């Protein structure tokens with residue numbers, strides 16, 4: 132089934148509504164780099180928080196970590212990234228565009244049809260140098276994954292956290308890859324954010340835990356509103372496994388350009404701990420006190436991209452419908468992901484309405500991310516909130532001054548209820564938590 136929205140519409144909505152801007156725009160932009168605007172930064176943070184909540188806070192068997200982007204270069208030699216983190220690169224002899232050999236179908240340049248060079252291996256790590264005197268500075272790399280920061284801290288965490296295996300260590304942070312062909316908006320960029328869990332288990336239980344995490348992670352996207360028909364699983368063939376992986380399953384999403392990887396869940400075996408023990412000279416094993424034995428744990432790794440998840444959530448939430456003969460564009464974002472939870476909208480800028488509207492805003496904003504907007508017509512303000520996925524708008528009108536009631540308008544159904552100002556916080560809290568607050572007898576009209 133084709134995706135219902137093309138990427139241009141998503142890019143244009145993101146620009147128009149302050150979600151995502153092209154980076155360095157006033158200087159003509161920088162290819163495949165993007166900046167998150169006021170709405171985008173909230174959405175991205177909500178995606179990270181939802182992941183951290185489900186992976187770290189809601190579990191007793193996972194702890195968090197935040198390691199540095201620049202690490203000892205020996206780490207990348209041990210992990211195999213210096214030798215094996217490469218893509219085969221081909222160059223067009225006519226237009227000199229470069230391509231990943233794996234995306235070329237008929238040995239011709241996809242842009243101009245020109246002849247291509249033989250593939251050569253291209254390392255995707257960004258190099259830089261550390262130290263004030265250039266000649267003496269040592270070469271270091273910007274991390275291409277956050278995972279290695281976790282492996283080299285395994286012993287620190289095990290000896291300080293008083294936890295037993297199975298134990299997960301989670302990290303969210305920036306990664307950098309000098310991708311040959313970045314593109315498709317924020318799908319593939321050279322700077323992006325990883326959400327990675329390394330889950331350490333007893334060898335022999337690894338296959339069971341791999342199945343467990345594949346299901347957990349698939350369900351996470353469903354719980355946050357992604358439609359099931361737009362998600363699927365794909366197991367890697369033996370010939371496409373990364374150098375460290377024994378097995379890997381991708382969660383794929385139906386992006387506008389077709390089914391593509393959203394997240395990978397790999398069984399890394401004991402590859403990384405063995406390598407780091409060998410290259411650092413430090414023992415990296417685990418003593419299982421109950422069984423009275425020592426072993427090197429195996430690792431199950433669910434690894435997702437924040438930006439790629441943001442893109443999938445945006446695409447899945449995008450909708451256009453007709454209301455009373457007018458087109459309405461909206462994002463059906465899950466309430467926990469929506470950048471703004473509640474918008475307070477006085478019917479007009481009339482000075483009589485402002486004090487009550489401000490009072491309502493001040494009451495709500497300590498508890499929910501709340502917007503206040505009194506410019507332009509109420510219809511246009513509703514449309515703006517719909518386009519950024521705000522689940523609830525609260526309208527203050529002249530009647531509100533008399534009866535101290537305001538109108539809540541629901542984004543998806545367009546239904547409206549009038550509620551007393553004192554009840555407003557309680558009602559919104561229940562609705563935003565997804566609790567069964569039965570306001571249905573109160574919902575009166577679909578917006579005209």
Ligand code: GAP
Pocket residue numbers: 275276277278308310317318319320321322323324325327392393394395432434435436437438439440
């Ligand atoms: N530590 C394992 C690892 O990094 P990966 O399959 O290369 O595995 C995991 O990356 C996830 O990170 C991908 O599924 C994707 O969501 C995200 N990702 C990887 N490269 C990316 C890029 N260049 N731009 C945006 N996201 C990327």
